[in-house]
Amino acid sequence: MPDAQGKIRYAVVGGGWISQGAFMPGVAQTRNSVMTALVTGDPIKADRLAQKYGLKSYAYEEFDTLLKSGEIDAVYVATPNFRHREFAEPALLAGIHVLLEKPMAASEEDCLAINAAARQSGAKLMIAYRLHCEPGTVEMVDRVRRGDIGDVRLFSSVFSQVTKPSNHRMQSGFWAGPATDMGPYPLNAVRNLFASEPVQVHAVATQTPGRPVNTPDTVNVTLRFPEERLATFTVSYSLPATERFQVIGDKGEFEASPCFGFGEGVGIAYRATLDGKTQEHKHPVVDHFGGETEYFSDCILNDRAPEPDGEEGWRDVRVLAAIERALSTGQAQRLEPLPSRRGIQRDQARSLPLAKVPDYVNTSQPNG
Ligand SMILES: NC(=O)c1ccc[n+]([C@@H]2O[C@H](COP(=O)([O-])OP(=O)(O)OC[C@H]3O[C@@H](n4cnc5c(N)ncnc54)[C@H](OP(=O)(O)O)[C@@H]3O)[C@@H](O)[C@H]2O)c1
Numbered sequence: 001m002p003d004a005q006g007k008i009r010y011a012v013v014g015g016g017w018i019s020q021g022a023f024m025p026g027v028a029q030t031r032n033s034v035m036t037a038l039v040t041g042d043p044i045k046a047d048r049l050a051q052k053y054g055l056k057s058y059a060y061e062e063f064d065t066l067l068k069s070g071e072i073d074a075v076y077v078a079t080p081n082f083r084h085r086e087f088a089e090p091a092l093l094a095g096i097h098v099l100l101e102k103p104m105a106a107s108e109e110d111c112l113a114i115n116a117a118a119r120q121s122g123a124k125l126m127i128a129y130r131l132h133c134e135p136g137t138v139e140m141v142d143r144v145r146r147g148d149i150g151d152v153r154l155f156s157s158v159f160s161q162v163t164k165p166s167n168h169r170m171q172s173g174f175w176a177g178p179a180t181d182m183g184p185y186p187l188n189a190v191r192n193l194f195a196s197e198p199v200q201v202h203a204v205a206t207q208t209p210g211r212p213v214n215t216p217d218t219v220n221v222t223l224r225f226p227e228e229r230l231a232t233f234t235v236s237y238s239l240p241a242t243e244r245f246q247v248i249g250d251k252g253e254f255e256a257s258p259c260f261g262f263g264e265g266v267g268i269a270y271r272a273t274l275d276g277k278t279q280e281h282k283h284p285v286v287d288h289f290g291g292e293t294e295y296f297s298d299c300i301l302n303d304r305a306p307e308p309d310g311e312e313g314w315r316d317v318r319v320l321a322a323i324e325r326a327l328s329t330g331q332a333q334r335l336e337p338l339p340s341r342r343g344i345q346r347d348q349a350r351s352l353p354l355a356k357v358p359d360y361v362n363t364s365q366p367n368g
Pocket residue numbers: 013014015016017018019039040041042045077078079080081083101102103128130168181363364366
């Protein structure tokens with residue numbers, strides 16, 4: 001049940017960088033969502049963030065009490081990846097809707113358990129693929145699917161940032177490393193652009209000398225898709241920030257940059273080259289987190305299935321798990337062919353003005 005104004009009431013689980021810097025301010029940009037609770041292990045956040053946003057604070061150990069409290073309709077889960085299932089599964093089983101950060105979980109087994117919980121209760125589950133509601137991304141996917149660049153054959157991408165040694169991402173192995181943290185952006189993009197699922201996965205990784213990370217800090221992945229389509233992407237925790245992709249069809253190409261980021265000054269942009277003519281498309285800066293939250297709350301209020309659901313999340317994690325196996329064995333990995341999905345739709349796009357980033361409480365950017 002929404003609150004008295006008809007808004008979906010959210011609890012935020014994990015008060016880290018993305019919660020404080022993006023989700024929490026983004027909620028206020030929506031018409032249909034409000035925050036009522038915070039789940040945190042940090043007493044200072046429990047006090048200061050709760051005061052700032054007028055929330056009730058809960059410790060992680062009190063999560064079940066929150067689920068039964070009647071104070072929330074949904075949770076936004078933004079803990080490190082290895083804890084996603086711990087909060088998503090019981091919330092769904094309790095009939096609480098879940099907006100779950102990417103990657104969906106740190107194993108396929110966890111994804112399948114989360115999806116089973118959603119099926120069991122009927123509560124809605126959306127993976128927080130904010131770009132599925134960003135107008136520039138929606139436009140590119142729609143144009144490619146309508147055949148604007150012809151038969152789409154090739155995708156390549158580079159996405160990098162210098163991650164601080166103190167960030168948990170640097171010390172928590174493969175499932176917090178660049179392949180699983182940054183890889184979902186190019187991977188999810190190409191799956192949606194090709195409207196198809198990879199059938200073969202190759203991966204090569206390097207460890208930059210002097211970088212104190214306990215998993216390879218730079219990973220290159222090549223994916224073979226049905227009908228001889230090819231995609232390659234490189235993600236890194238140790239190279240200056242850059243983000244771009246190129247998608248090429250037999251009639252033209254789109255070259256996008258910025259294409260994965262968000263925030264002040266980041267308007268998704270792409271250059272379309274068709275019939276030898278190049279045209280720039282720069283989209284306005286919008287609040288990605290407000291947009292995805294408004295879309296998810298709309299789905300809850302109107303009893304519609306969210307598009308980036310648990311199946312979408314698992315399909316990415318299935319490839320991430322194959323990348324892990326490819327790296328550990330040095331062998332290409334085969335994946336079972338899967339039918340294509342309906343994918344990103346134009347009516348998902350939301351253009352909410354960007355919220356101001358507030359001062360952080362006991363947290364900082366991974367690269368800040
Ligand atoms: N969609 C996007 O654009 C985007 C961007 C960045 C990150 N993400 C995803 O969001 C999730 C969180 O990322 P983040 O950058 O916000 O990470 P972060 O800054 O490290 O925050 C994670 C928070 O989780 C809580 N936590 C619970 N158990 C923890 C543990 N064992 N170790 C460390 N923290 C723990 C902490 O909050 P308390 O102190 O409140 O307990 C911590 O501040 C990840 O799944 C990530 O992939 C998505």
